[in-house]
Amino acid sequence: MNIFQHSLTLILTLFLSIPPTTQQQLANTDLNALQQITYSLTDVNSGRFFATWNFTSPEYACSTFAGITCSVIGSQVRVTALYLGTGLSSSPGLAGTIPESVYQLTELTQLILYAGIVTGFIPSEIGRRLKNLRVVSLTGNRLTGAIPASFSELQNLHTLDLSHNKLTGDIPPELASLPDLRVLILSHNNLVGEIPDLSNESKLIHLDISKNNLTGMLPGSIPVTLRYMSLSSNALWGPVQYMTSSNLIYLDLSMNKFSGPIPGILFTSSVTSLFLQRNNFSGLLTSFSRSRSSAYGPGTTVDLSHNFLSGEIPDFLSTVETLFLNNNHFSGEVPAAYVSNVFAGMMRTLYLQHNYLTGFPGGNSMVLPDGAALCLSYNCMVPPAVGLMACPASAGGPVSRPFRQCGVFRGGDTMG
Incomplete structure (x- = not known):
């Protein structure tokens, strides 16, 4: 539980x-x-x-x-x-x-x-x-x-x-605006239509409408009281904006059709469980700073896998305990802070497979702590053996990308 x-x-x-x-x-x-x-x-x-x-x-x-x-x-x-x-x-x-x-x-x-x-x-x-x-x-x-x-x-x-x-059918538009409603869970149904507008006066703290057939864009705002929101596994699209709830801790937008850059507010806010995988997000992850009270650390999870993110991997995610950046267009070397935290046992999972990374500080003599998982397969380098032992079966294929795919990066694309 x-x-x-x-x-x-x-x-x-x-x-x-x-x-x-x-x-x-x-x-x-x-x-x-x-x-x-x-x-x-x-x-x-x-x-x-x-x-x-x-x-x-x-x-x-x-x-x-x-x-x-x-x-x-x-x-x-x-x-x-x-x-x-x-x-x-x-x-x-x-x-x-x-x-x-x-x-x-x-x-x-x-x-x-x-x-x-x-x-x-x-x-x-x-x-x-x-x-x-x-x-x-x-x-x-x-x-x-x-x-x-x-x-x-x-x-x-x-x-x-x-x-x-x-x-089936739509979510009644007035439902989310009920004055005393705190918990709304409609997940795992066949609901259609758009997400109703969430009133700024709403007192919702828990919203789960995942695994339906909802379409359209995100509502214009979300209640400041919201702590848990899951919209996973729908057909939602468009840019992600308006995520400004000062109390949001858990956010799951995975397996939709969201696109554009990931807004920095998602990294600088109080969110400590962030699931954005399997969308169409693109662009760079520039460095963001978090307040000390909401800093990443034990128990935190960030999943940005299976998108189109590019550029070098920034340092600010190095203290996340469980981190998935695999199946993107990241390039450059793996930051040293990530490596040291993995081998110190602070970062328990680091998946970087299926990117265009060119280097990993350290070598085959390094030993992963018990329970740690590191995967570096299918990048533009020969990964150390320690970066292949914990790869999931879905990583598959050769351990390195073909040389022709590892040309000069411009805007996240490879030049053959």
């Missing part, structure tokens, strides 16, 4: 901590809604989850129903949190469809559907009638159709996770 998954777990834990359940009888409207749920959803592992949902008991106490939490509201005991499924990794989850009767649970603040094989549409009435919802998580199922536009009416919504489904 990485730091962002851990943070998300803490966020959900905060909102799942509701006053203890009561032994008083549930309100009839909620009992009816729960019964309707059992008609639409079944446990793939028969009997495990719904075993305690006994509608023949005269008690109907909240504590007798697995997966619900209740509170006394007025004079009635109402369901305030509904967790469908066990959430255990060993459980195949639930099957069926989400029943529209869910919207009868009008005091719900959390609606959680754990991973399973639930199909069908997300009922739009959820957004229209469950105005108290703070957390909606329907991840890891087979839900289809569009994200209900009515979700934009959930003014109290804090966390929305619809990831790992088969949702």
Whole structure:
């Protein structure tokens, strides 16, 4: 579990901590809604989850129903949190469809559907009638159709996770502007269209819309509160601008069609995990300086591989722990600072294969520390043996470029 998954777990834990359940009888409207749920959803592992949902008991106490939490509201005991499924990794989850009767649970603040094989549409009435919802998580199922536009009416919504489904259509444009929304995860779906404008007044801290079919350019601005943003594996294009969030730590724009130079703000800001691989970025990486509080060091990762970056490798990335610069048009010698940090164990991964580099300070007598990875294959030099031992299988081919490819560089191109 990485730091962002851990943070998300803490966020959900905060909102799942509701006053203890009561032994008083549930309100009839909620009992009816729960019964309707059992008609639409079944446990793939028969009997495990719904075993305690006994509608023949005269008690109907909240504590007798697995997966619900209740509170006394007025004079009635109402369901305030509904967790469908066990959430255990060993459980195949639930099957069926989400029943529209869910919207009868009008005091719900959390609606959680754990991973399973639930199909069908997300009922739009959820957004229209469950105005108290703070957390909606329907991840890891087979839900289809569009994200209900009515979700934009959930003014109290804090966390929305619809990831790992088969949702289609656009992202409702008002969704990202909800006043209390902090976590928005729509990754691993089939969403199309452009990224909605992200209001400067938005309070988002975590945005993940990766692995969809989104197109267009980046929005004009991003919220200053944002700490995690992943737009990976879409069809986004154009230059990268406006990345000015002072709190952004994790940024993944990989596997898109972004082009032009990489803006210096991405190197001088607080970003310590930067993934820009497999795009069409070009131009030089000039030297940038970072503040001491956001300096590269242990735990940092920068991946600029599979682009069209050229010129000499600058020194400012020499303190990154995991660095991928392979499959670009870099030329000149590998900076000495990189070499010393690799062999001192400070830089754990340095991939430089498939460039036009002409020299590597050091020789075959140098020994890589345990766990370090260095690859120098297919450059304009004969790499030392130590620079070939950790190359991935994808490096392939001869250890050096053909001489005809290693002419004079002008603007990143070779002259034969």
